[in-house]
Amino acid sequence: MARLDFQRFVDWVDHRIVNRSRRVIAVFLVLTLVFGGGLSAVETESGTEQFAEEVPAEEAFSRISEEFSPSFEEGTGSTQLIQRAPNVLTRRELLRMLEAQKRLSDRDDLRVVQTASAASVVALSLDPDADTLEAQVRAVERATEREVAEAVRDNAENERFTGLLSDDFNPTTARSTATIAVITHSVPFADEATAGQGGESPLTPIQRKAARVVATVSGDISVFGSGVIADEFGTVITDSLIIVVPAAVVFIVLFLVIAYRDLVDLLLGTVALVMALVWTFGFLGLAGIPFNQVMIAIPPLLLAVGIDFGIHAVNRYREDRIDGLGVGEAMRKATDQLLVAFFIVTGTTAIGFLSNLVSNLTPIRDFGVVAAIGIVFTFLVFGVFLPAAKVEIDRLRERYPIPTFSQSPLGREGSSLGSALRLGVGPALRAPVVVLVVALLCSGGMMWYATGVDTEFGQEDFLPPAEAPAYLKALPEPFAPGDYSVVADIEFLEARFTSSQSGVVTVFLDGRVTDDAFLEELDRVAQDPPDTFLATDRRADSTSILTVIESEADSNPEFAAVVARHDRNGNGVPDRDVVEVYDALFATESADRAAQYLADDYRSSRVDYRVRADADDDAVVADASDVAERFRTAGTATGTVVVFSAISDLILDSAVQSLALSMAGTGLFLLFIYWWLERRPSLALANLVPILVAVTFVAGTMRLSGIPFNAFTATVLALTIGLGVDYSVHIVHRFIDERTEHDLETALDRTVRGTGGALAGSMLTTVFGLGVLVLAVLSILGQFGLLTAASIVYSFLASLLVLPSALVLWDRFSGNDPLVPLGGVDVDDADTPAVSAAD
Structure with missing residues (x-):
């Protein structure tokens, strides 16, 4: 039927x-x-951010953004200027970078609030009073090539300087083939931080304009940042x-x-x-x-x-x-x-x-x-x-x-x-x-x-390759693709700036933050870190509410006395009435920094651990999870590498x-x-x-x-x-x-x-x-x-x-006769009944 x-x-x-x-x-x-x-209503969503939705590590990452960022304040974003040359530390190349910084700063629509570069460091060594970009340009212009090289050597131990130079930096010859400048912008309504990168960014229009401005400066300087990636x-x-x-x-x-x-x-x-x-x-x-x-x-x-x-x-x-x-x-x-x-x-x-x-x-x-x-x-x-x-x-x-x-x-x-x-x-x-x-x-x-x-997921998967195939380059308009640089820049940064590209993993701690033993726990977990974590004297290179407390105590005697009163065993870590220590810390100049590692309601905290740049991602994730489990407090390992x-x-x-x-x-x-x-x-x-x-x-x-x-x-x-x-x-x-x-x-x-x-x-x-x-x-x-x-x-x-x-x-x-149709008669004998078998 x-x-x-x-x-x-x-x-x-x-x-x-x-x-x-x-x-x-x-x-x-x-x-x-x-x-x-309905065609006109179709919206486009791109990037890796959408893949991170509903992932537990990403949810922890989002909570960190919500709970440890200042509320109702204008956000900031950064643009990197990547300069390449046989030697970016020559007088001519330093002037090119300073000129790029100056032209960007002069544009009100780019909302530049700060710039930092190796060229600025050299200029300040040449003239300590050069506190503006215009003055820094003059300082380098007046210097000889020898004076510039001497200023470079003087900063060979300065991390603010060397951290912006490629790994091939040679202080003896004052030579490096690449450098990075960081331009900080004020960005109204800054996006909530996520591990993934979305297809939209408030920095996109800013960095598009920045690229056009930098293109007016001679030399090989390119613009890189989240806005370019989103674009x-x-x-x-x-x-x-x-x-x-x-x-x-x-x-x-x-x-x-x-x-x-x-x-x-x-x-x-x-x-x-x-x-x-x-x-x-x-x-x-x-x-x-x-x-x-x-x-x-x-x-x-x-x-x-x-x-x-x-x-x-x-x-x-x-x-x-x-x-x-x-x-x-x-x-x-x-x-x-x-x-x-x-x-x-x-x-x-x-x-x-x-x-x-x-x-x-x-x-x-x-x-x-x-x-x-x-x-x-x-x-x-x-x-x-x-x-x-x-x-x-x-x-x-x-x-x-x-x-x-x-x-x-x-x-x-x-x-x-x-x-x-x-x-x-x-x-x-x-x-x-x-x-x-x-x-x-x-x-x-x-x-x-x-x-x-194998299985893999990365930001580069959703971006054009560093080198487009020849057949794509040969296509006529309107089929010819645009000029893409992000993957090439990412690969360049990873290859040439490994010493300054160490990653960060974060452990989000939910609850028990007000327990007297919490800060001692932060100190204990920092000891004997895994091999993938950066460490000094067998202590993890980390930043937490404890390191903020220690930093403020070193420079503020009044706050140091508060810490001492609440330290029963004398090891410098408060372990009694820690809420009073938190209250005292938020009354100091370190309040904004403390808010990045301790929630306003004292119910959650975060710890950032620096990891080796050359460490295997799987090993980093496993070690981060192990460290999170060391806490008595409920800990979740997160960060871009963990989420991905x-x-x-x-x-x-x-x-x-x-x-x-x-x-x-x-x-x-x-x-x-x-x-x-x-x-x-x-x-x-x-x-x-x-x-x-x-x-x-x-x-x-x-x-x-x-x-x-x-x-x-x-x-x-x-x-x-x-x-x-x-x-x-x-x-x-x-x-x-x-x-x-x-x-x-x-x-x-x-x-x-x-x-x-x-x-x-x-x-x-x-x-x-x-x-x-x-x-x-x-x-x-x-x-x-x-x-x-x-x-x-x-x-x-x-x-x-x-x-x-x-x-x-x-x-x-099924029992069928190969010579007999399922629904008919034998092809050789019309009088023979057909064989039909039930399945």
Whole structure:
């Protein structure tokens, strides 16, 4: 009864496609206008900040920003000027840096409140009274080269000077090849600090202007800062889409020309593709879901699935037209079979995408939801609108002289493509067990090999590479990407300023801050730090409320007396009535600094630990967690390196969990759908065999290609199931239809030639449509495109080479006679009743 109910639904849709095609077309055009109105509401979200949401370490980082920052005060931000030269400490180069500082300070709109540079230090050594940039310029101008070199040597032990110079600084020869200047700006409504970097920053307009100002100064000086990073986060999305989408369209149109070989059908397929995209991104705007970097992959994905649906619909319709059926009858027969196949494909693909909902990373969850909605829209457009439009156009062709080119289906009998598609049929009929054993052994080997795939997450993943590929540089406007410098500058700073680039990890302490033993605990934990922490005399190089107390006591005798009165054991650490010590500290000039390490309500505190610049991130995170556990107070390790490490772990967890959920969900869905539609649930097992092969080969390809799991590729394995099942579902569903009328060999042959031809066309368009992602400015987007294209190829090959053997074994174990159609009579003896076995 359930199957009949489903058939009635299919018949209801068939009737409207064939008999009310104009009404169907009108409804879809109206809906396109509705969704089109949402396009203007689409917002863009970029950067790494969005990935840090809901990560415990990031929540601690945010609480630190909230609780240890002055309230209702204007914030500050900084810009770095990076100067490169054979020797930045010559008189000429020092003047260039001072001139850059002066021009920036002279601009009121840049809101400069302070500047610091090695050049300023040298100028003050030459003239201690040079307290303005103009005076510092004069001091260096009046000095000789020898006097400048002597001033440099005088500051060889000055950390304020050497900390701004590259590691190759040589005090003897007064030489260094790079230096940094720091420009501090007052920034109203400064953003709350987060471990990640967002695509928006109040410093972006300031640093854009600063770059133009610095460009007027001769020499090699570049501007770097959070505003520049945020700017590149945003522009890289636009630049990638400008390159990827047109390239995808070119490849898609090229292969659609080959697949359709008819201008009208080509235009119809293109309109349907555009409609699917408008619906999807219109929904994005109407639902208020921001467009992030991961979603750059959605247009090619939808184009790929839409092309597949379109080719199958037109190809199957053409097959029935070749058999002599009229327009309405041929379309009714085609959609009667394809609506079911499209429904199964849509269900399994949506499950593959929605499996990303288990991810703890918001952008990946949003990607899964939008992609799943897009697949449903694609099903409606290509399953209902395109057939209705095709019926209307072909009826017009019968009445009017509309140009018609080739209407023959792909893979027809006798064609070269049809012969090539049969490669898996022979081995399947002769030795199906051997084929499956070999396939499963290869899959097992690839899965074992794939266990070595790395996982990574970093700011650079979402930025353009330091050196753009030659083909991107050769692109004409408007496709040529902009000039990007952030990654190159980051790599330069990490390579040349390691001595001053030591990292910081923070331990957030929640509670027990007012206990008398709290400050003693801070002192105890600082002893014998891990190897990754910087230390002096076996004490961690740290900053906390205790170090602020000690610093104030050293310079303030009155406060030192307070500390002494509350120090029972005489070790300089207050351990009695510490609240009184806190109150006294906040009454001193160190109050602002104390507020950075102790909350106003005395309920939480923070400790910053400096770590070695060359330390391994995983080791730093492990050591930071160990130090946090040393506290009796509830401690949480946080900081950029800790948050990014946590995100990296979540990426791997997401990949594994979404893969398991996708495989389980797809398997259960197929079991149900084949039971519901065909009363043969065991077909699901045959259906899953090529998917298993494809997934393991994609995972192995990741390691072979050196591609790690990252924010993009974490979705690939689940997507392989979602997209790859398309190929096997079409084969299985077509096989069952053919098997009811033909013997086993004929059914397999007709299946792989008919459906296999459409699969070949959709595979090529999908591979190239997704493969164009390698042209994107973002390198990890290229990795995603490469892996997704590989998954399509593996799914196609597995469906044609492995699936036929699985279907032959299914047919045998179901008790069917290979010479007898499931729903007919023996082809050799019309009087012999057909054998039909229940599943």
